[in-house]
Amino acid sequence: MFRGAICLQPYDRKEYADKISGITLDALAAAAPVVPSANTWMAHTIQRFAPVVVVPDALPATLERAVLAVIHGYARYSGMRTPQMPNSAPGRRGPDDRSVAPAYGGRA
16 A cells, blocks of 8 residues: 555455455555445454445445545545454553554564
8 A cells, every 4th residue: 555545445345245355454554435335244344443435335426426525525534543442351552542542464
């Protein structure tokens, strides 16, 4: 992910009803806004922690509206905190009270 990225994820609802894409995790770690399909695990989870634009379908006009909404409200949709799931070990905290994720590859 790069600064200014938007992660568009018009994934199949049935296929992603109970799983997450690795790209979603990369986007969250980079504080990039994620635009997931409605009724996916990704949409439900992200909505619990941050403002998000969820798309009801993958029609080009729908995706365009979603991307434009994120562009115009980028400060609102970016910089989301790393989700801390219930019953999981608390994460380390950085000086700005955001979760500190280990570097890619699992090393801190």
